Amino acid sequence: MPADMRAASKPIELRVDLKERSYPIYIGRDILGDGTCLAPYIPGNQVFIVTNETVGPLYLQTLTNALSIVLEPGCQIDEWVIPDGEIHKTLDTYRAVIDALIASRHDRSTTIIALGGGVVGDIAGFVAATYQRGVNFIQIPTTLLAQVDSSVGGKTGVNHTQGKNLIGSFYQPSCVLADIGVLDTLPEREYLAGLAEVIKYGVIADSEFFSWLEDSLAGLRAKLSEVTAEAILRCCRIKASVVARDERETGLRAILNFGHTFGHALEKITRYETYLHGEAVAIGMVLAMQLSRLSLGTSEADVQRLSRLLTNAGLPVKLPEGLDLAEFLNTMSLDKKVHRGCMRFVLVERLGRAQVSDEVDPEAVERVLLSSGLSTHD
Ligand SMILES: NC(=O)c1ccc[n+]([C@@H]2O[C@H](COP(=O)([O-])OP(=O)(O)OC[C@H]3O[C@@H](n4cnc5c(N)ncnc54)[C@H](O)[C@@H]3O)[C@@H](O)[C@H]2O)c1
Numbered sequence: 001m002p003a004d005m006r007a008a009s010k011p012i013e014l015r016v017d018l019k020e021r022s023y024p025i026y027i028g029r030d031i032l033g034d035g036t037c038l039a040p041y042i043p044g045n046q047v048f049i050v051t052n053e054t055v056g057p058l059y060l061q062t063l064t065n066a067l068s069i070v071l072e073p074g075c076q077i078d079e080w081v082i083p084d085g086e087i088h089k090t091l092d093t094y095r096a097v098i099d100a101l102i103a104s105r106h107d108r109s110t111t112i113i114a115l116g117g118g119v120v121g122d123i124a125g126f127v128a129a130t131y132q133r134g135v136n137f138i139q140i141p142t143t144l145l146a147q148v149d150s151s152v153g154g155k156t157g158v159n160h161t162q163g164k165n166l167i168g169s170f171y172q173p174s175c176v177l178a179d180i181g182v183l184d185t186l187p188e189r190e191y192l193a194g195l196a197e198v199i200k201y202g203v204i205a206d207s208e209f210f211s212w213l214e215d216s217l218a219g220l221r222a223k224l225s226e227v228t229a230e231a232i233l234r235c236c237r238i239k240a241s242v243v244a245r246d247e248r249e250t251g252l253r254a255i256l257n258f259g260h261t262f263g264h265a266l267e268k269i270t271r272y273e274t275y276l277h278g279e280a281v282a283i284g285m286v287l288a289m290q291l292s293r294l295s296l297g298t299s300e301a302d303v304q305r306l307s308r309l310l311t312n313a314g315l316p317v318k319l320p321e322g323l324d325l326a327e328f329l330n331t332m333s334l335d336k337k338v339h340r341g342c343m344r345f346v347l348v349e350r351l352g353r354a355q356v357s358d359e360v361d362p363e364a365v366e367r368v369l370l371s372s373g374l375s376t377h378d
Pocket residue numbers: 052054055058084085086089116117118119120122142143145146149150151152153154155156164165182183184185186187190277
């Protein structure tokens with residue numbers, strides 16, 4: 001049955017507390033077809049929806065139907081469909097969206113809505129941040145990763161040929177709507193990659209959530225509504241609390257990058273062809289946990305629990321064979337996370353408690369990589 005024909009569940013509301021930039025996150029099943037959550041966050045009479053060629057055919061009609069019921073008659077609703085894929089997260093795609101906004105005469109009172117995964121959200125958010133010096137923005141994330149991570153917290157941007165997310169800005173949405181019903185059409189591999197980020201929240205901030213995930217994994221993998229909604233809510237609560245304390249990543253917010261220093265290097269070295277981001281982060285988290293063991297004396301039991309949960313979630317936990325140590329170290333040292341010449345790692349003292357460190361012994365990093373099977377080629 002199409003989503004707009006089913007009765008929507010009453011959404012759960014969570015607030016991201018950022019003073020005058022505070023906003024709600026609505027989480028529920030089949031809430032996309034009910035525009036009542038969105039209507040209060042659309043002040044003008046123009047709406048511009050950005051989606052992509054995969055998500056558009058699935059959900060654009062549901063959204064535009066819902067909006068046309070709740071908005072004033074005569075409200076202008078336009079849409080722009082971008083090509084699918086990270087390779088299109090570029091200034092060219094950004095410019096095409098801006099051109100379309102200008103061509104259809106959207107003014108400063110317009111509302112831009114991102115309907116899609118993290119790629120659509122990041123591009124549309126950057127457009128909203130910069131079009132006419134900033135216009136109203138709503139996020140409707142449609143991947144698990146986007147629902148628990150990229151749609152919350154206000155990071156927007158596009159890639160440059162020299163690196164990911166090198167151009168962008170912090171720009172908060174006025175509302176986020178996470179409909180768990182749309183996850184039904186998400187490819188299984190994408191869903192599992194999102195689970196890696198879900199697990200990350202337990203590791204860095206909430207050991208009780210980590211235990212809950214161990215107990216609830218079967219329900220999560222089966223996408224049971226209550227279990228999925230609870231997981232998304234708890235992740236967003238953690239992200240909202242971290243972002244509220246450090247909106248622009250001057251300190252604490254960096255703990256959200258747990259596993260990413262290793263993970264980004266792995267993605268780059270395998271030319272973004274082998275792993276989805278969440279898969280590379282899963283392997284990166286295990287390496288970061290082993291590094292925590294060497295640097296902080298984290299227990300082997302915690303390392304094993306993380307590795308087991310990721311494996312049970314259908315995620316990879318080991319580096320592939322044949323990677324070169326020197327190349328891996330060099331790639332890590334070029335990452336954005338290098339801070340004043342030092343590689344930055346997020347370490348975990350114990351499950352639920354993370355810290356950022358710029359003082360990790362490079363020998364410990366090498367030992368972790370060597371014991372994970374990387375080789376030295378003379
Ligand atoms: N802004 C942030 O804070 C932040 C945080 C993490 C990641 N990101 C960014 O997010 C991006 C990755 O996001 P992603 O994992 O959502 O990838 P994505 O946006 O590429 O989506 C993954 C795939 O799923 C498809 N898809 C999306 N929703 C669907 C649905 N409901 N049904 C069927 N198919 C669907 C997409 O078309 C795409 O093919 C990266 O560019 C990354 O840099 C941003």
